[in-house]
Amino acid sequence: MGARSKMMVFSRLSVALQRRFGRQRLRKIILGSIPFLFFITIWHANTVFGWLPPVFVPTIGEVWEAIFFLQEDCPGFVPLIKLDNDCMMTTHILSSLGRVILATVIGLPAGIALGVVAGMSRPISKFLEPVGVFANSISGIAWIPLAIVWFGVGWVTTLFIMLNTIFWLMFFNSMLGVRSIAKVYEDSILTMGGSRWDVVTQVYLPGAMPSIITGMRMSMGFGWRALIAAEMIGGDSGLGFMIFTSAAEFKIEEVFLGVIIMAIIFMGTDKFLLAPLEKWTVERWGLVWKPS
Amino acid sequence: MQSRSKLDRLLWSLQQLMKIDAMNIVILVIVVLLGWSVISDNIENPARYLPSPIAVAFSSVDMLVKGLLPSYFSDTLVRLIIGSAIGLAAGIPFGLLLGLNRTVADMFHPMMNFFQSVSGIAIFPIIVIWYGNSDMTVLIVILYTSFFPIAFTVLSGVREIPLRYINATRTLGASRFQVMKDVLFPGAMPHIATGSRLSIGFAWRAVIAGEMLAGREGLGWMIFTGQDADKTTEIILGMVIIGFTWIVLDHYLLRPMEERTIERWGLVQR
Amino acid sequence: MNKLIPKLVVEGLSHHYPDEYTGESVHALEDINLELYEGELVSVVGPSGCGKSTLLNILAGLLPYNIGVASVDGEVITGPGPDRGVVFQEHAILPWRTVARNIGHGLEIRKIPEKERNKTVQDFINLVGLTGFEDKYPHELSGGMKQRCQVARTLCADPVVMLMDEPFAAVDAQTRITLQEELNRIAMATKKTILFITHAVDEAAFLGDRCLVFSARPGRLKEIVKIDIPREKRVWADMNTDAVFIAARDKILASVREEVSVAVEE
Numbered sequence: 094m095g096a097r098s099k100m101m102v103f104s105r106l107s108v109a110l111q112r113r114f115g116r117q118r119l120r121k122i123i124l125g126s127i128p129f130l131f132f133i134t135i136w137h138a139n140t141v142f143g144w145l146p147p148v149f150v151p152t153i154g155e156v157w158e159a160i161f162f163l164q165e166d167c168p169g170f171v172p173l174i175k176l177d178n179d180c181m182m183t184t185h186i187l188s189s190l191g192r193v194i195l196a197t198v199i200g201l202p203a204g205i206a207l208g209v210v211a212g213m214s215r216p217i218s219k220f221l222e223p224v225g226v227f228a229n230s231i232s233g234i235a236w237i238p239l240a241i242v243w244f245g246v247g248w249v250t251t252l253f254i255m256l257n258t259i260f261w262l263m264f265f266n267s268m269l270g271v272r273s274i275a276k277v278y279e280d281s282i283l284t285m286g287g288s289r290w291d292v293v294t295q296v297y298l299p300g301a302m303p304s305i306i307t308g309m310r311m312s313m314g315f316g317w318r319a320l321i322a323a324e325m326i327g328g329d330s331g332l333g334f335m336i337f338t339s340a341a342e343f344k345i346e347e348v349f350l351g352v353i354i355m356a357i358i359f360m361g362t363d364k365f366l367l368a369p370l371e372k373w374t375v376e377r378w379g380l381v382w383k384p385s
Numbered sequence: 386m387q388s389r390s391k392l393d394r395l396l397w398s399l400q401q402l403m404k405i406d407a408m409n410i411v412i413l414v415i416v417v418l419l420g421w422s423v424i425s426d427n428i429e430n431p432a433r434y435l436p437s438p439i440a441v442a443f444s445s446v447d448m449l450v451k452g453l454l455p456s457y458f459s460d461t462l463v464r465l466i467i468g469s470a471i472g473l474a475a476g477i478p479f480g481l482l483l484g485l486n487r488t489v490a491d492m493f494h495p496m497m498n499f500f501q502s503v504s505g506i507a508i509f510p511i512i513v514i515w516y517g518n519s520d521m522t523v524l525i526v527i528l529y530t531s532f533f534p535i536a537f538t539v540l541s542g543v544r545e546i547p548l549r550y551i552n553a554t555r556t557l558g559a560s561r562f563q564v565m566k567d568v569l570f571p572g573a574m575p576h577i578a579t580g581s582r583l584s585i586g587f588a589w590r591a592v593i594a595g596e597m598l599a600g601r602e603g604l605g606w607m608i609f610t611g612q613d614a615d616k617t618t619e620i621i622l623g624m625v626i627i628g629f630t631w632i633v634l635d636h637y638l639l640r641p642m643e644e645r646t647i648e649r650w651g652l653v654q655r
Numbered sequence: 656m657n658k659l660i661p662k663l664v665v666e667g668l669s670h671h672y673p674d675e676y677t678g679e680s681v682h683a684l685e686d687i688n689l690e691l692y693e694g695e696l697v698s699v700v701g702p703s704g705c706g707k708s709t710l711l712n713i714l715a716g717l718l719p720y721n722i723g724v725a726s727v728d729g730e731v732i733t734g735p736g737p738d739r740g741v742v743f744q745e746h747a748i749l750p751w752r753t754v755a756r757n758i759g760h761g762l763e764i765r766k767i768p769e770k771e772r773n774k775t776v777q778d779f780i781n782l783v784g785l786t787g788f789e790d791k792y793p794h795e796l797s798g799g800m801k802q803r804c805q806v807a808r809t810l811c812a813d814p815v816v817m818l819m820d821e822p823f824a825a826v827d828a829q830t831r832i833t834l835q836e837e838l839n840r841i842a843m844a845t846k847k848t849i850l851f852i853t854h855a856v857d858e859a860a861f862l863g864d865r866c867l868v869f870s871a872r873p874g875r876l877k878e879i880v881k882i883d884i885p886r887e888k889r890v891w892a893d894m895n896t897d898a899v900f901i902a903a904r905d906k907i908l909a910s911v912r913e914e915v916s917v918a919v920e921e
Contacts (some may be wrong), residue, residue, distance in 0.1 A: 116425075116673065123497035124488065132496070149515055212641040212794055220409050224417075230635065231628035232590040237597070238612035238620045243434060318504040318587070325506070326609070333507070337598075340510030348510045352503055359502040445661075553747035556715050557812050558737030567760070571751040648911040650751055 151346035156353070159346045181335070186354060189331040192248075192320060193362075196255035201312075204263025205305060209297050211264070212271025225265035233258035233319030241327045251331060254323035258316040263308045270304025271297045302374050310367055317359055436618045441625070444618035453607075458626065460601035461592055468524055469588040472531025473581055479532075480539025481569055485561060490544050501537040502554040505530030505591045509598055530591040535577075535584040543569050560652025571650060578646035582639045589631060604630075661690035662848045663714070663816045669873075670709055682873040683709040687723070689876065691816065695850040696842050698859035700907060701869025701877075702915045704707060707852045710874070713743045714850070728815050737761065740809035742819040746801040748793050755780065755789040755803050757903045761812025779807040782841060789897030799830035806838070810845060819851045823858065832891055835861055843886045849850065858906040861889060868910045880912050 167180035324333025339347035596605030611619035666749035683706040712718040783803040
């Protein structure tokens with residue numbers, strides 16, 4: 094009888110959980126966590142059986158402790174915010190994030206605005222298209238040495254690399270997006286008595302939105318990778334800098350920690366920022382986004 | 386007779402268009418070169434900050450004569466080709482295999498997403514501890530960068546194939562392998578094309594970064610040492626070559642291939 | 656012809672499945688018993704959500720079941736197999752294969768040499784009236800043609816039983832009538848054993864030798880209506896005056912209506 098009522102409780106709990114999260118989502122969450130658990134088990138097994146020496150693969154415990162070790166000397170919350178050099182981990186995370194945000198805040202609107210302006214006129218856009226193609230082809234990474242010559246090692250160089258990547262991708266994608274819009278829409282707004290500005294907000298921006306969103310996704314993908322490389326080669330802070338210097342000191346647990354943090358940040362921005370944005374634009378303008 | 390003249394007119398206007406495009410590029414190049422020279426003439430210490438186009442051209446002649454440029458160029462290209470060829474050859478079947486079963490696909494999707502989010506450059510410090518500053522390190526980084534994006538894209542593509550195609554083929558008596566060959570592979574074709582281009586794009590950047598970080602000879606190394614040795618002409622020369630190589634690769638090889646594949650396999654799916 | 660040994664047998668089949676979103680157990684089918692004899696076309700009607708499609712998926716081998724037994728030619732169904740061909744409601748022909756290659760896919764899977772295959776394929780293309788469209792891709796076909804192509808693909812694999820899941824639900828009314836008459840002609844020509852699932856009473860009465868009426872959820876076999884009209888006489892133009900057809904249709908209609916109202920009251 095006891096076992097039976099336990100079963101009842103269990104099945105009721107499972108139904109309640111499935112109701113709460115949705116059966117499909119719950120299934121995906123559970124299924125998706127299996128390989129991670131398996132991976133972690135293998136990792137731990139390596140520590141237990143010593144297949145690879147700890148110099149090459151740290152223990153899980155070491156990686157966990159690295160968080161506190163890096164934050165050990167942090168004198169408090171205010172220095173943490175001020176990016177004090179003693180709060181190593183948060184300082185590196187925040188300075189990477191800060192560059193991403195700063196570069197996005199400047200590069201995104203600038204790239205879109207110039208791209209829209211260039212796309213409005215066919216001759217100008219034809220003229221500028223090769224510029225965009227060429228600028229996107231010199232990948233952000235290839236700018237690193239020149240940026241070091243210009244700005245020295247540090248903040249400005251890393252910001253410049255990220256900004257450069259974002260700006261040209263946004264410029265190019267919004268230009269092409271605007272150019273692909275049929276002229277009928279533009280004309281219909283003008284004949285209804287709309288101004289040039291109306292055309293921009295009612296036709297160009299929504300019409301180019303799928304292309305702009307593609308550009309944003311690419312910006313994050315390429316920009317984030319370029320930023321890590323820039324921090325390693327020409328930076329003095331940030332996650333890329335952190336893992337690079339840790340590797341030079343053979344602190345492999347800090348390298349692992351840094352890599353995991355980077356992946357989480359990247360996946361987080363994609364899932365909680367870009368994906369909802371895409372969904373919102375689809376709902377707002379009824380556009381179907383196609384991967385390009 | 387009339388259609389004939391129509392065709393002629395079309396050809397003529399097409400030629401005009403081509404001429405304009407060619408002219409555009411010529412004008413553009415002249416404008417850029419002029420602007421560049423003017424800036425370079427008016428700054429202090431141009432040799433360090435922005436050497437004039439002529440200086441860059443001279444340095445390219447110098448490097449060509451010494452035979453350094455072709456050797457760096459081929460080193461980098463060989464690395465890219467070997468790395469991305471192995472990466473794609475392994476990544477495409479891997480993505481298809483994971484996609485064979487919906488449950489397995491749902492299971493591995495988040496993990497593959499995790500690994501493709503970690504850029505190859507980010508794992509460079511780990512690899513460098515494992516293998517030191519060697520060609521092996523650069524190769525592993527390129528392999529990693531090309532393998533995961535393609536495997537992830539293929540896996541996502543396979544998950545998007547409507548279940549009814551798989552079911553219908555199974556009811557015809559197809560084995561798992563036949564389903565993979567006749568449904569999953571052709572169905573994922575557009576994703577394979579897009580993913581390959583993306584993978585090679587990431588790999589190209591990884592080659593450049595890898596050479597800089599590991600100090601292996603190649604274009605990336607050339608621009609990096611150019612910065613160290615205060616030879617800005619070599620940096621700019623390297624950047625221009627990197628840019629042009631990618632334009633040629635992307636616009637004349639990868640993009641046409643992708644477009645043709647999508648046209649052939651993608652449109653018919655709608 | 657051996658009329659006494661059934662081709663498809665279902666005994667005591669019941670099915671529960673967890674709801675897609677809430678995970679609560681749904682009782683879809685309750686104690687289904689049925690037999691299909693060789694050359695027979697049996698139609699199944701019932702209110703929506705009565706488990707018709709569940710039944711078909713079980714018979715196709717796409718859905719595992721554990722209460723009761725279903726067998727074809729004496730072999731218990733454990734998974735999809737070439738002995739049962741399925742025509743799906745949505746077009747399920749592969750978009751990257753031409754019409755001819757889609758139709759010959761079943762033979763290709765069985766590794767029949769191409770020459771032999773081509774002849775059979777051409778016969779079926781002619782049978783369903785797709786002559787001249789052999790090298791077209793599915794996106795170049797109309798909805799009706801896609802369904803013909805699906806029927807031909809299924810027949811070409813020469814299954815023991817053909818299962819059809821509301822195959823004409825997604826085409827326009829005019830095309831549907833043509834397709835129904837053609838299916839009748841094909842059934843006559845090939846003498847296939849067919850299980851035809853539909854929600855349209857007219858269609859069920861027009862096509863079926865017998866019509867099985869399902870009750871609202873959980874689906875039970877409620878009534879079996881026999882329709883005794885020779886196949887060659889089944890033409891829509893004559894049906895409106897055919898007393899047997901009208902009687903059968905009204906009987907089915909009344910039976911289904913009862914179930915729909917039960918479902919609504921719940």
